[in-house]
Each structure stands twice: as C-alpha cells, then as structure tokens.
Amino acid sequence: MYKFVIKRILITIPVLIGVAFIIFTILAMTPGDPGRLILGPLAEESAVAQLNHELGYDRPFIVRFANFIGDIVLKLDFGTSYRSGEQVIRELGARLPYTITLALLSMLLGSIIGISLGVFSAIEQYSVFDQISRFLAMIFASIPNFWFGMMLIYIFALVFGLLPSYGVESWQSYILPVVSLSIGPMASLLRLSRTTMLETIRQDYVRTARAKGATKISVVVKHALKNALLPVITIMGMNFGRLLGGALITETVFSMPGVGMYVVSAIRNKDIPAVMGSTFILAALFSLIMLGVDLLYAYIDPRVKAKYMK
Amino acid sequence: MMRTVGKKKQKKKYSLLKETWRRYKKSHTAMIGLVILAVFIFLSLIAGIIMPYENAIAQNRDARLQGPSSEHIFGTDAYGRDLFARILHGSRISLYIGLVTSFFTLLIGGILGASAGYYGGWIDNVIMRIVDLFMCIPFMLLALAIVAALGASMRNLLIAITIASIPGTVRYIRSTVLVITEQDFIEAARSYGANDFRIITRYILPNSMGPIIVSATMNISGMILSAAGLSFIGMGIQPPNPEWGSMLATAREYMRIAPYMLYFPGVAILLAALSFNLIGDGLRDALDPKLKD
Numbered sequence A: 001m002y003k004f005v006i007k008r009i010l011i012t013i014p015v016l017i018g019v020a021f022i023i024f025t026i027l028a029m030t031p032g033d034p035g036r037l038i039l040g041p042l043a044e045e046s047a048v049a050q051l052n053h054e055l056g057y058d059r060p061f062i063v064r065f066a067n068f069i070g071d072i073v074l075k076l077d078f079g080t081s082y083r084s085g086e087q088v089i090r091e092l093g094a095r096l097p098y099t100i101t102l103a104l105l106s107m108l109l110g111s112i113i114g115i116s117l118g119v120f121s122a123i124e125q126y127s128v129f130d131q132i133s134r135f136l137a138m139i140f141a142s143i144p145n146f147w148f149g150m151m152l153i154y155i156f157a158l159v160f161g162l163l164p165s166y167g168v169e170s171w172q173s174y175i176l177p178v179v180s181l182s183i184g185p186m187a188s189l190l191r192l193s194r195t196t197m198l199e200t201i202r203q204d205y206v207r208t209a210r211a212k213g214a215t216k217i218s219v220v221v222k223h224a225l226k227n228a229l230l231p232v233i234t235i236m237g238m239n240f241g242r243l244l245g246g247a248l249i250t251e252t253v254f255s256m257p258g259v260g261m262y263v264v265s266a267i268r269n270k271d272i273p274a275v276m277g278s279t280f281i282l283a284a285l286f287s288l289i290m291l292g293v294d295l296l297y298a299y300i301d302p303r304v305k306a307k308y309m310k
Numbered sequence B: 001m002m003r004t005v006g007k008k009k010q011k012k013k014y015s016l017l018k019e020t021w022r023r024y025k026k027s028h029t030a031m032i033g034l035v036i037l038a039v040f041i042f043l044s045l046i047a048g049i050i051m052p053y054e055n056a057i058a059q060n061r062d063a064r065l066q067g068p069s070s071e072h073i074f075g076t077d078a079y080g081r082d083l084f085a086r087i088l089h090g091s092r093i094s095l096y097i098g099l100v101t102s103f104f105t106l107l108i109g110g111i112l113g114a115s116a117g118y119y120g121g122w123i124d125n126v127i128m129r130i131v132d133l134f135m136c137i138p139f140m141l142l143a144l145a146i147v148a149a150l151g152a153s154m155r156n157l158l159i160a161i162t163i164a165s166i167p168g169t170v171r172y173i174r175s176t177v178l179v180i181t182e183q184d185f186i187e188a189a190r191s192y193g194a195n196d197f198r199i200i201t202r203y204i205l206p207n208s209m210g211p212i213i214v215s216a217t218m219n220i221s222g223m224i225l226s227a228a229g230l231s232f233i234g235m236g237i238q239p240p241n242p243e244w245g246s247m248l249a250t251a252r253e254y255m256r257i258a259p260y261m262l263y264f265p266g267v268a269i270l271l272a273a274l275s276f277n278l279i280g281d282g283l284r285d286a287l288d289p290k291l292k293d
Helices: A002-028 A034-039 A045-054 A061-075 A088-123 A128-142 A145-159 A171-201 A204-211 A216-253 A259-268 A272-300 A302-308 B016-025 B028-050 B053-057 B083-119 B121-135 B139-150 B154-181 B184-191 B196-232 B244-253 B260-287
Strands: none
Touching (some): A002 A061, A002 A272, A002 B121, A088 A171, A088 A216, A128 B196, A145 B260, A171 A216, A216 A259, A216 A272, A216 B139, A259 A272, A259 B139, B016 B028, B016 B260, B028 B083, B028 B260, B083 B121, B083 B154, B083 B196, B083 B244, B083 B260, B121 B154, B139 B154, B154 B196, B196 B260, B244 B260
16 A cells, blocks of 8 residues: 555655646747846847856756756746846745635535535435526536626625625635635535436445435435545546636636736746746645545555455 | 448449438537537637627626616626626637637547557557556546646646546557557558558548547536636636636525526536537547447
8 A cells, every 4th residue: 555655645746746847838938038028128239148157047948957857846936027136935925825725625616516505416316406507517517717706796795795806814804705716616526426326326235225225315325425426526626727727717716816816927928937836836736636636545445455465 | 331452333322411411400409509609609709709808807886786688687696797798708718618628638648548559568558557547547637737736827827737637548559559450451451561551541530530529529518517627626717807707606605595606607507518519429439330220
C-alpha cells in the first residue's frame, strides 16, 4: 500500500515540471519582451536591451526555463511582477487564501446540496421531486455562472440591499460569490450521484438487504451510499479544477482580491511573471487536490486495497 | 446494436437512424432542446435579412439606454445600439463558435484518442501522459493563457477553446475505443487477416459513434459558456462585435440604470447551452442499448 502512495506522490513532481513547461511555452509566444513591457513604449532602445540582458531574456529558451524552475524549487521565487515591481510570491500569498476559501466553500455547498438531491432523486425515481431536481440540474448546468452572479448581485444587493456586492470585508460578502460558483458542481454532482445511486440500488446485495426486511433508509445509508459515492469522489476532485477556472470569473464579477482576479488583470497587463506564478500555483493546487482524491479513493475502495495487500 | 463480423441475412428493414429518432422523440425534454436549437438556427439564418448587421453595431446617440419598447424590442445599450439586433447576430457568433470548436476538437481529439485506445503501447503512454499534464491546468486558465499569448480575437478564441477541450476529448474517446477494441469480435477480425484500417472503419468507428456524439453535443454547451466567459473578461470577441458574453460585460457597468441589458444576453446564453445539453441527454437515452423496450 505504501508503495502506491509513495509512487503517486513522487509522480507529482515531474507532473508539476511538465505543467510549468506547458505554461512557460504558451506564454513565451506572447508578443513583446520584458524590457519593453517594464520600461514602457517610450523608453530608449538601449535601456530596453540592457534590461532584457539583465533579466536573461536573450538566453535560449531551455536555459530560461531551467532558471525559472530552479528559482521556484530552490528559492521559492516566482520572479518580480512587471507591473508592480513586487515579488510575485508575496502578492500570491496575500491572495491565495481568498481564492481557496471561495473554492472550498463553493465545493462544499455544491457537493452537499448536489449529492443529497441526487441521492434522494435516485431513491424516489420518477417522482415529482426527481423530475424537478433533474430539471434544476439541467438549468444549472447551462447557466453562465457570471451571469447568475450578476443577477444575484442585482436582486440581493441593488434591489433589496441585503448583501454586499463586492469585496471581502465580512463573511456576508462570500455568500453571493459562493452561491453563484457552486451551481456548476451542484448540477454535475446531482446528476452523477443520481446515476451511481440508481446503479447501486439495482445491485443484488441491495435487493437481498431489502428482502431481509431492512427499511429503505437503512439500506441506503448503510449499504448503498458508500458504494455509490466512490466514483463521486473522483469527479469531485475533477470538478475542483473547473471550480478554480470559474473562480477566475467569479472573482472578477464580485471584485474579490484573490488569485483569479490577479491573473486576469496580469494577463491584461502582459505581466508575464505574475501570470506564470498564478497559473503554476493554481495548477499545483489542483494537482495536490487530485493527489489527495486518488489517495483517498485508494484508501476507501477495498478492491484497490486488496490489490496491494499481500 | 453492435455491428459484428460476417454477413447478416436481411430480415426486416432496420434503420438505426429511424430507431434512434423514434426513441429520441419519446423524451419531452429532448424535443424541447431540439426546438430551441431549431429556433436559434432559424434566427441565425434570417438574422441578416430581418435585421441587417449594421443595426447591431450602428451607434445612435439619441436612443441611448432606452428600455424595451415597440421600436426596440429589447431596448438599446449605452451606445444606442438595438439590443434585439445584437442578440440575433450574437446567436450566429455563438453557434459558429460552438460548431467550429466542436468540429476541430473532435477531429484532433478523435484521432489522438482513437490511436491511443486502439494501438495501445507506447503511443497510448505518450499521448496520455501529455493529456494528464494538460488536464492539471484548469480549462479556463489554459484557454485564457492561450488567448493572452496570441491576442484576443475570434480566431484565437476558437484556437484557445479547441486546444483546451482536446485533452478531455482524447481521454473520453480513448476509453470508448478501448472498450470496443478489447471485445472478442475485434480479435476475431484480426485473426482472419483484416488490416487495421478495415477494422477501424468497419467496426470501431460505427460502434463508438454513439457515446462520442453524445459527449460532443454536450461539450458544445460548455464551449459556448466558455466563449461567453472569456469574452466577458475581455479576452475573447472584442466589441463592437455583438457577442453575448461581452454584451454582459457592458451591461454590468449600467446595472443600476439599465438592468434590462442584463436579462437578454444571459437568457440567450442559457437557452443556447441548455438546448445542447437537452439534446445530448436525449441522444444518450435514445442510443443507450440498456434502455431498450
């Protein structure tokens, strides 16, 4: 079992390097060079060239990439923002908590509501409840969440003045963003848990338990739920990636000072180090979540355990 | 309905298309999806005729920020442009984006995924390792980075969304093809000397079409939503082009005084994405052999 865990953890390292390479390559295609971007369009050619040389821009691609990775691994240095001159790592550090809070809360809300509705729908298949929740799931899967967020702002902030429409001053500021971000995972988890629950219910062992006289509820909770939710965990992990992507836009809509808004404005300003750093951090965060999900899944699923126990 | 090896005696005329359509028709939601899409397609086709493109981008100082009226069905925006015309022409843009990205994603992702699933071995390994790397980067982030690197335009938006969608498609097609390839009848075909090309075109492709079409249809809604999202933050279709997402970005600035600007583009995006989701769902139920009567 430990072999599996160690192997899985070690694989994360080349994965992160590979991800960094992809991002680095994409951003290397951005027109413009750092010297010009930092000093502005009116600066002297010689000054730009000198700054480029100092920053190592004229060195070959591989060398630049190696330096980039080296800086991150050895010094945790993501470079300096072109726009603000601050250390990217410091700016990210200040913003990461907001994004993580937003993502985690949305995941929590989406999962709890989505999975419970899905499970109940499966148990009461074809009922009115089932049809309504399937309909809702369809709608929520099709709503652009930035539009939903803006409608929430309009109703709750502008018309009724109940909740803040921007910023992160109080815990109430998180309500609207979290609700608007959670509908994506909610819809997908509702449909998924409904499907897996339906499949599980049809299994023979459930029928046996019912035949033995167990009530519907106890069958669900004791026998079916655990098996039905196993694939759901993996999908929850993958949904987290979509959530991080959605957070980019939600943070922009609600003006939250998180990594999402940072990366969007960094891209607009062609602030390459900031974009590199943010993208890398978000991808690394997602990889870690997937790592956790894989380990959790391996721990819970008795079939995986059996494979590795001798 | 597996097409197995060997010839079959023709008993009754059986058309998979007709049968699928018959089963598809049974679902109300699936039909609603089809109707909505038909309406969108119809509107896109006649958009140029009933509302010339100039109406969508012509600015009119005197008619700024007017609510819905008989003259401007959906009202006007901050530049006096008729919102109804903009929504109409926006539907052409969104449908175009959805179809083009879906086509290229299927083409490239299909070739890669099918190769990985069918040939296995080192081809599979290399392709899947690269796919795993790409899938560590959240979709929006990847598309955003690509648009940022190439510059915000329709062409680059299409490229970005296609590239960001390919990894997921490769994975899905690979698993579909893998399941079919491992079936006995493929081994049987190989054992009597059928070459790869024949096997792929006669057996693998027809049997994998179903799930692939379903997932491709549902992906279109995701692509439309992503395109709207990217345009919303300014990294997609640029104004004055009437893309629904960028219309919402402008609507945001005038939320207090002209809230009606918020409704129509959002509902349009919702309906477009919903139609593809419903159709994909209906197709899946219609093609699922387990649900046969």
